[in-house]
Structure formats: structure tokens, C-alpha cells
Amino acid sequence: MALGMAVAAPAVSVLDSSVASVYAVDARAKAKAQREKEKAKKAKEREKAKAKAAKEREKAAAQRKKEQAKASAQKQKEQQKRQQAKAKQQQSKATAKASPAKTAKAQPAQPALTAAEEKAQYMATVAAIDKSNAKANAYNNRDIAHRLGFWGLVGYSKLFTSGITYQPASQTQPNAFGFELKDKGFVGGGAGLGYQLRYKQFIFTTGVEFTFYNTVQNLSGSDNGDIYRTFEMKPYNTMHYTYDFSGVSEKIIGGFAQVPILFGMEHKNVPLFWQAGVKVGYGLFSRSTLKGNLTTTIKDDELIAGLTNMYKHTLVNDEKIDRPANSVNFGLNVAATAEIGINFDQWINSKARVRLSVFADYGVLNALSYKAADGAQDLPMQLPLNKAGVSPLDYTVNASYATTAAKDAKVNPFLVGAKIAVWFDLPRKQKATQEYPKAPTPRMGVYMYDDSSDKALGGVAVEIINMETGKKLQKNTNRQGLLQGRFAPGEYRVSATKNGYYPSDTILKKVEVFDFDTLRLPLQRIPAPVIPMLCMNVYDVLTNEPIEALARITALNDTAVLYAAQSADDGFIETTLTEGTYVAHMSAVGYMPKDDTLRFVHDTLDVFMQPIKEGIKVKIENLFFATNKTYILPQSEQSMSDLANFLLDNPSVKIHVVGHTDAVGTDEANQILSEGRANSVRNDLIKRGVAAERITAEGKGEKEPVADNDTEEGRQLNRRVEFTITDVGNEDIQQIY
DSSP, X not given: OEEOTTOOOOOOOHHHHHHHHHHHHHHHHHHHHHHHHHHHHHHHHHHHHHHHHHHHHHHHHHHHXXXXXXXXXXXXXXXXXXXXXXXXXXXXXXXXXXXXXXXXXXOOOOOOOOHHHHHHHHHHHHHHHHHHHHHHHHHHTOOEEXXXXXXXXXXXXXXEXXXXXXXXXXXXXXXXXXXXXXXXXXXXXXXXXXXXXXXXXXXXXXXXXXXXXXXXXEEEOGGGOOEEEEEEETTEEEEEEEEEEEEEEEEEEEEEEEEEEEEEEEOSSSSEEEEEEEEEEEEEEEEEEEEEXXXXXXXXXXXXXXXXXXXXXXXXXXXXXXXXXXXXXXXEEEEEEEEEEEEOTTTOOSSEEEEEEEEEEEEOSOOXXXXXXXXXXXXXXXXXXXXXXXXXXXXXXXXXXGSGGGTTOEEEEXXXXXXXXXXXXXXXXXXXXXXXXXXXXXXXXXXEEETTTOOBOOSOEEEEEETTTOOEEEEEOOTTSEEEEEOOSEEEEEEEEOTTBXXXXXXXXXXXXXXXXXXXXXXXXXXXXXXXXXXXXXXXXXXXXXXXXXXXXXXXXXXXXXXXXXXXXXXXXXOSOOSEEEEEEEEOTTBOOEEEEEEESSSOEEEEEOBOOTTOEEEEETOOBOTTOOOBOGGGHHHHHHHHHHHHHSTTOEEEEEEEOOSSSOHHHHHHHHHHHHHHHHHHHHHTTOXXXXXXXXXXXXXXXXXXXXXXXXXXXXXXXXXEEEEOOSSOOOOOO
């Protein structure tokens, strides 16, 4: 019986079983021997490969030594030639000097350079030019810029003051007159010019900057009131003078020359920059102006009220103080500074680089250099009216920073505001690069050899094609497998062909100056064709585990056994059959017999067998009927014999046979035909000795198709006879083979 892919083959007769056993033993032994042979062959191939690799390494080492020795000998020979030529040249010069007429007749020719010397000379020149050009390119491609520019500053300024000794008058010290300062800032600014270095994203800035600071000092006396000065008028002990300084304010302007030293970054992706550092400067000028009001009163204990407008005593009442400018000494100033701003380069189409930023400078050292003015006196003025016709306002008054109270004072300049800078990139001088000398015509050699034996191959047809111009050179290798020639610089495709070898036509060779490198090309011999043998793996269809099974293989529509074999423990079967279509009759203990049609090309085939159990539905393969008849044709003998033997070997198994047809014809005719074919199978099994009560039959006509009836292939699949195992009984299922 022939079954589907999930069906097992029937048991064979006793005679066939004996033959099959002999075949199985022989097949197992043969398969084992074949596997051992393959293992030995692979081991031999591995050893051969190792030996070949070792041989190639030794050969390569020997070749390297040979080439080194040859190069050394060649070098010595060339050196000797040069020495000889030099000696001859010197001798010729000496001879020419002694007898110029004779020397002119036979001037020795200069020896031509060998290829190696020419190459060494040219490569030395190229190396020197490469080194020089590399330096020039590195200089030209540096990410660096030198800039000159100028800037202006404007903002809020203030001179922070501390340490001025304030000592107001008191009962214990009635003559201790002091004052207190209240600082107020004012507008400040400056300008500068300088140099900026940019390296990649880092910037360094320096130059010269001139800045000025404004501060307004409000002077006040005890308890933040007016400043008073009271003294007796000698020799009039009962007369007291009082000077009342009210609303006194002092404006101080200081100017510095500074050197900024700044470090920072300007970003490439966003138009921002920042820098920070110090500014070291020295005071250039200062100016102090004093304004206020002076009220003078006289009180005499003998008078009812104070006197006013006593001109004979030069008394002044309610006069404005507007003193001429005084100077303040400023010295060294070290200011910490920082700024952050925006680059306008990408928005302004100009060679100038415009920067707008905010900044802050703070002097970290005491910028005041204390010095009192000659002939000036401190505030408040201590002036006895003992000089007729002289007003107190005519006396010179010190600035607050020059008073004795300011000897220990500290002044810290502060300036914060906006800065605008304009920078111009200095032109960079580019270093020139050298040109390379013209290269001589290159040379190239091709060596062809056998890939497996390393022997030179003569008579190989070699074609060399210039990939740019398409120019070809076709030539055969000589007996030594060599082909040599001169070629223009460029890329070439080298192809080679020879009978009995695979062609080699995918190698690209770049010919360079002075190249005399031999291109070694192996050719691989075409091996004898390998004839594949039919191999199978047998598995349980439910568990996918390998099983031991007997296979009898016949030709299609033929009962003659071509090969019989028993699978190994791993379910593998190897035959001696080549490509073709076969029928495999498979049987195994506890499995349904299986007749499977095999179409073998070269891959190992997988065969799945179905364990015997109730409910299994099996299609009877290789079962043939006459057209529209119920008569079983003789070609079905093997399938019917296998099915009968299976039922006889397993007497407890009962089956139900069902016939099916395609959709061609009427439903009634197809129903009758399917019933007749099912009964023909049942009757044939009864004739072969199977009890009638173990077999039932039924026809279902065209009711249960398994394929499309619109095609011939589908109709052929629908014309089938199947059986279902309805009972396996209580006995163990056996397969005898």
C-alpha cells in the first residue's frame, strides 16, 4: 500500500522479511562503512590542509629570505658600480685636466640608474615634498585667527570707599571735627584698542584701555547733620565764631589706563561668547570739585544776639562754596572683570566682526594713593579771622580722599554696563606647496599558478584592461607562468582563463609609479562532478524523535526492490541511489506502514511516520483504478499487498474504508463510483485472508474534496480511497519484518 507523508508502510511477507533482513544488515554495515570512510576522508583532508599551510608558510619564509638576500646582493652590486663610476669620473677629470684634447674625444658615459635606484631616488624626492607640503598644509589649515579692534564702554560707575576715620566733636573733644561720606554712583565709561587671538573656540584678548569713574560724595557731620566749626576770637574771649557747612557735596572723577588680560570662548553653533580675567591699570588723572553753603555767625556773651555783616572783621554770611578743582592721587588698580555677549557676524555683511556684551569690573586692590595737597587744610576749615580782608572761602580745602581722615581709607573702583567692540581679522600669509616631479612609466608583472599544487601555469590566456581608457593587452604566460609589461598609471582588471580551471576575472590592480610588483594570481582547478546519493531521516510525526525503520525502495510503478536498508538509531538511511523519482515502502514497529513517493535531487529527505492508534485516517497511495471503473489495476498490487499484510500481522485492528471522487459527472454517478471503489478495496482484502467483520466500506462521492476541482491537479487529489483505524483491540500493535 502507498500512503501519504504521515503514513507507515505495510509489513512484508515471511519470504520478503528474510530478504529484507539480509538487506537491512548489509545496508547497516554498508552505511557504517560509508560513514567511517567519510570521517577518514575528512581527517585526511584536514591533515592535507595543515601540511599545505605549513608548506606555504615555509615557502613564503624561504621566498622572503631569498628576496632579502637578492636585494642585499643587488644593493652591494649597485654600490660597487657607483663607486667604480665615481672613480672613473674622477680619473677622467684628472686626465682631462692633464690633457684636455685627448679627454674630449672619449668622455665616459654616465651609468643609467637601475629601476631600484630610480625608484629610491624618486621616492626620496616625493617623501621630502610630502613632508614639506604636510607642514605647509598644517599651517594653512590651522583653525586660528588674529584680530585687531577697538571698543567702547558705558555704564554705571562708583568708587566704593571704606576706612575713612570719622570723629565728630564731643564734650571731651570739642575741637575734633570730622565728617562722614555717603557714596553715590554716576555715569562711567571708557574706550580701548587691542589684539585678540582665536584658536578653534578659545579666545585671548589684551590691549590698552582708558576708563573713568564718577562718584558723588555727600559730606555730613555728627548725626548726619551739617558740619560745624566753632572757635573763640582772640583776644575777645567772649566772642565765638561758628562755621556751618550745609549741603556739602564732592564730585570725584578718576581716570585709569589699563591692560586687560582676558580668556574665554566664542561658540560656533550659537552666536554667543564670554571672557573673563583681570585688568591691570594705573591712575592717570583725578578731579575733585566741592560745592555747598557756608553760614558764619558770631556770638558774644555780652551781646543779646549774634553779629552779622561785620565787614571790618571780614565776616561772611550764607555764601556758596564753589571751590576750584582739587586733585586726588590714584595709584595701581587691579580689577577682576567678566563679560558675556552676542556676535553679530552672521547678520552683518561686513568684514568687521561686531560684538555687543555686558560687563562688570571691580577693583580688588586699594586704588587710592593718599597724598594731601600743599597748603590745603582739612574739612571743616579751622580758620581764625585774624587776617583782615581774607574770606574763609579763599582758603584751599583738601578733597575728602586727601584729608587726614582718609590716611587709612580704601577705594575700590566699580564699573558695570554695556560694551560694543569691532574686530578686524588680520590677513594670513599662506605657505606655498611644492609640485611633484613627473613619474616614470610603471611596470607590472603577472604570475599564474595552480591553487592546489602551487605550480606555475604556462599558456594561461591573460587579459589586462585599463579601467579608464578600455585599452587591452592579451597575452599568454610563458613556461614559468610569467607575463611582464609596462603600463600607464591607473586601475586595471586582470582576467585569466585556462582549460580545466575556473576563470579568474575579478581582480583589480592599481599600477603605481616604479611598481614592478608581481601580481600572483591562483587558478582553481575544476573538480570532478559529485554525484549525490539518496539519504533519508525517519521521524515520529508526533514527537519529531528519530525512529528505527525498514525502507524498501522501488522505482515508480514497479515492484522490484532497488534498495533495502534499516535506519540507524538516529533514524538516518543512506542509499546508493542517484537523482530520480522513487517509492519508499516504510515499516516500523508500532507505526502505520507508509508508501511515499520520493522526488530526490540532492538534499536529504525527511520522512515522518504515524504511530498506530484509533482515529488515524490514511490515504492509500499508489492505488490505481480504471477510468470511471471500480476495477483495481495490477499496478496497485504492492499497495494492496502491504495493507493486507499489515492487517494480518495485527489481527486486532479494524478499519473503515471510504471512497471519494472528483466533481466531474452527476452526484449520483459519483456516489455509486465511490461506493464501488471502497467495496473493491474491502473485497480485495477479504480475498487476501482478512476477516470480513474487520472491514467496513462507505462511499462519499464528491462531498469531501481536499482540493479545488477546477484544475486537473486538484481533481486528481480528490479521487482517492482512504481508511480510518476504528479499533486497535487490546493487544499490543506489532510489525513483523
